[in-house]
Every structure is written in C-alpha cells, then in structure tokens.
Amino acid sequence: MRNKVEEAAKAIENRLMAMRPAVGLILGSGLGGIVESIKNPVVIGFDSIPHFPVSTVKGHAGRMIFGKMEEVPVAAMQGRIHYYEGYDLKQVVFPVYVLKRLGIKKLIVTNAAGGINNEFEPGDLMLINDHINLLGDNPLIGQEEMGPRFIDMSRAYSPELIEIAKRKGNMLGIKLREGVYACMTGPSYETPAEIRMLKAIGADAVGMSTVPEVIAARQCEIKVLAVSCITNMAAGISPHVLSHEEVLEGARKSEKNLERLLKEVVKEMI
Numbered sequence: 135m136r137n138k139v140e141e142a143a144k145a146i147e148n149r150l151m152a153m154r155p156a157v158g159l160i161l162g163s164g165l166g167g168i169v170e171s172i173k174n175p176v177v178i179g180f181d182s183i184p185h186f187p188v189s190t191v192k193g194h195a196g197r198m199i200f201g202k203m204e205e206v207p208v209a210a211m212q213g214r215i216h217y218y219e220g221y222d223l224k225q226v227v228f229p230v231y232v233l234k235r236l237g238i239k240k241l242i243v244t245n246a247a248g249g250i251n252n253e254f255e256p257g258d259l260m261l262i263n264d265h266i267n268l269l270g271d272n273p274l275i276g277q278e279e280m281g282p283r284f285i286d287m288s289r290a291y292s293p294e295l296i297e298i299a300k301r302k303g304n305m306l307g308i309k310l311r312e313g314v315y316a317c318m319t320g321p322s323y324e325t326p327a328e329i330r331m332l333k334a335i336g337a338d339a340v341g342m343s344t345v346p347e348v349i350a351a352r353q354c355e356i357k358v359l360a361v362s363c364i365t366n367m368a369a370g371i372s373p374h375v376l377s378h379e380e381v382l383e384g385a386r387k388s389e390k391n392l393e394r395l396l397k398e399v400v401k402e403m404i
C-alpha cells in the first residue's frame with residue numbers, strides 16, 4: 135500500500151509545482167459545487183492518478199481539485215468512492231492516505247444523509263460527533279502499514295473543530311445540528327424497520343459513506359470535521375418513497391449554506 139500511495143502522491147506532486155495542501159475536503163453526493171470557491175484550481179482526474187479508484191456514481195465527478203480556499207491551500211475530492219460500488223474498503227480509503235502523504239493535517243468530510251432524529255428537517259446541516267459502523271467491515275483489517283492497528287475512536291470527530299464549526303455557524307446564522315451518523319453499505323436505502331433499529335441504537339442520521347475515510351484519517355492522525363447534509367427524512371419517517379434524485383435535489387438545497395460554513399471554518403484550520 136505504501137508504494138502505491140507514494141506513486142500516486144508523486145504523480146500529483148508533478149502537477150502541483152510548489153503548492154502543498156494543508157486541508158483535505160471530501161465532497162459528498164451533490165455537494166461537488168463547493169469547489170467553485172477554490173481559486174486558481176489545478177484539476178486532476180482520478181483516472182490520471184496511478185492506483186486511484188474511479189467513482190461510478192452520478193453526482194460524483196471523480197477528480198481532485200487543488201487550490202486556495204480563503205487563502206488556505208486545500209485539496210478537494212469532488213466525488214468519492216463508495217463501498218457499494220464494489221470496491222473494497224482499502225480502495226475506498228486510498229485517497230485519504232495520498233492526502234496525508236501530500237501533507238494535509240486536517241480533513242473535512244461531507245455527505246448526504248437521511249434524517250432519523252425527529253427534530254431534523256431536510257436542508258439541515260449536522261455536525262457528526264460520533265458514528266456507528268454497520269458496514270460489517272473496517273478499512274484497517276489486514277493493514278498496519280499506514281499507521282497503528284488498534285486506534286482510539288473515542289474522539290474521532292475533533293471536538294476542537296466541532297467548536298469552531300459551531301461558532302462559525304452562529305456567526306453566519308446557519309442552524310447546525312449535531313449527532314451520530316450510522317453507516318450502512320447501501321446501495322438500497324434502508325427499510326422502515328432498519329430505521330427504527332438505527333434510531334433505537336442512537337443514530338441521528340444514516341448514510342453510505344464517511345466512516346471508512348474517518349477511520350483511515352484517524353489511523354494516520356489527521357484531525358477530522360464531518361458534516362452531513364440532511365437531504366431527506368429516512369425511510370418510514372419520510373412521507374414518500376426515497377430516490378437518488380431526491381437526495382441530489384436535497385443536497386443542492388443545503389450546498390450554499392455548507393459552502394458558506396466551510397469557507398469560514400477552513401480559515402481557522404491552518
């Protein structure tokens with residue numbers, strides 16, 4: 135794995151000249167438009183980076199964008215890889231190790247998620263403060279090359295970065311929720327019974343991503359901030375059937391606020 139990470143990072147460095155990112159951004163379904171706020175972007179397609187998995191999902195562009203967001207050098211992944219695409223978790227998290235090798239110290243992960251907490255509404259942003267991994271798999275299985283095996287997950291979502299995000303949310307008048315994200319494999323949406331189970335075990339939102347990347351980031355000591363866009367209420371809570379189109383439409387609605395928030399937060403991450 136280390137050699138592959140090295141080769142991918144070298145190929146990227148050749149295109150970047152002297153610039154090195156300080157903050158990584160992984161953009162979820164329908165949230166890729168946030169890269170518009172990156173100045174002087176250098177765009178590199180996943181397919182031109184050695185060993186990079188290629189995203190196959192609508193709403194996920196599949197490229198890395200390097201440049202400055204509010205004067206902070208960032209590396210944004212516009213489009214991510216999901217377990218449900220058939221990749222194994224080592225491939226899903228490969229870009230995280232490449233970002234680490236390129237020098238990032240902090241990572242912002244975003245996703246589209248279904249709301250489980252009754253107080254939530256579509257359009258809300260939720261700061262993730264903990265997760266429940268229901269993938270039945272873990273990206274660190276069989277891999278001790280990129281960091282230790284038995285890593286602490288009790289403060290996986292940086293309390294310090296959550297505080298910054300809350301302060302900025304207040305300043306901007308953006309209502310922020312906070313809660314637990316449950317990660318399912320997908321790609322089918324959950325059944326109403328599964329959503330009742332998730333609620334009973336303490337989940338506030340549900341999605342199909344983020345958790346593998348956060349585990350990998352923590353293995354290599356990257357600080358993480360993660361934000362869910364509640365694009366829909368989860369199955370059985372939502373009055374209608376779920377569709378990927380609804381999720382993309384919901385993401386479009388919260389994207390502006392997410393972008394305003396991230397532009398402020400990123401300034402304090404350097």
Ligand code: HPA
Nearest residue numbers: 246247248340341342368
């Ligand atoms: N379930 C799972 N993943 C999702 C959902 C959902 O309701 N909405 C957006 N991503």
